[in-house]
Amino acid sequence: MIDLAIFLSLLALGYGFGRHAEKKHYKSIIKREKKLRGLPAIAAKTPTMLSMPGESHLVIGSVVVSVDYFKRFISVLRNLVGGRVTSYESLIDRARREAVLRMKAQAKDMGADLIFNTKFETASIYQGRGNQVGSVEVLAYGTAIIPARQG
Amino acid sequence: MMITNIEIIPGKRITKHLGLVQGSSVRAKHVGRDIMASLKNIFGGELLGYTELLQESREEAIERMTEQARAVGANAVLNVRFSTSSIAAGAAELFAYGTAVTLEKM
Numbered sequence: 001m002i003d004l005a006i007f008l009s010l011l012a013l014g015y016g017f018g019r020h021a022e023k024k025h026y027k028s029i030i031k032r033e034k035k036l037r038g039l040p041a042i043a044a045k046t047p048t049m050l051s052m053p054g055e056s057h058l059v060i061g062s063v064v065v066s067v068d069y070f071k072r073f074i075s076v077l078r079n080l081v082g083g084r085v086t087s088y089e090s091l092i093d094r095a096r097r098e099a100v101l102r103m104k105a106q107a108k109d110m111g112a113d114l115i116f117n118t119k120f121e122t123a124s125i126y127q128g129r130g131n132q133v134g135s136v137e138v139l140a141y142g143t144a145i146i147p148a149r150q151g
Numbered sequence: 152m153m154i155t156n157i158e159i160i161p162g163k164r165i166t167k168h169l170g171l172v173q174g175s176s177v178r179a180k181h182v183g184r185d186i187m188a189s190l191k192n193i194f195g196g197e198l199l200g201y202t203e204l205l206q207e208s209r210e211e212a213i214e215r216m217t218e219q220a221r222a223v224g225a226n227a228v229l230n231v232r233f234s235t236s237s238i239a240a241g242a243a244e245l246f247a248y249g250t251a252v253t254l255e256k257m
Contacts, residue, residue: 010193013193013194014193014194014195017193017194017195017196018194018195018196021194021195021196022195025196025197045157045158046157046159047161056155056157056160056161057155058154058155058156058231060209060233062202062205062206062209063197063202064197064198064201064202064205065195065196065197065198066188066191066192066195066196066197066198067192067195068192068193068194068195068196069192069193069194069195071195072192098197116157117156117157119156119232119233121233121234121235123235123236123237123243124237125198125201125205125235125237125243135188135191135192135198135201137201137202137205137235137243139205139209139233139235141156141231141233142156143155143156143157
């Protein structure tokens, strides 16, 4: 009985806080994405202008985010019937966008105007009970181009 | 020492290819952070402690790779890649590797 009560309260806590955290995170991601739109991160291996003047620098952004208890429970249910695990999709989506934003922020601080050869790396970091994936780390890295100052 | 993930540097020429260099680091956080992380696993959200941990160890991995490159006499590491794997609960291995070369201005 007590076990069930704990389980239900964990679910409720996860649902409440997790939803709130995700909403807040998405809001801040969208806001910062708008701000950094002028600094594109492209996946092309070479910049469009080959004889580019200026400096290039490695930029890195990483984040570790965790899924909440409620969503983990939902994903367990989803595993029974199969199909899209939307609760994890939004987690990874958030992590990727956040990592890119951090990378862009670093590039912006250097005064870069383009990031190219962007690569992603995803790893599951924390394994909870029963080898469930609890949190993922996403790393985004690329080469930032800092244009040469004129005059 | 130049560390970059592109293969060809505009305006510079590769004069010598010195092979693969690598650096790795395995790190764990203290128990307090782990407890915080397991709490966050209930509520969801960013695990700041782990983000920090992985950043630190990534820097260390890059540092080790750079050291190795310096030892073979390179002045740049090109085509750097990163890889992460979780070794145990609360510990992760960060791995950085790239090609050590000597560059010269064209």
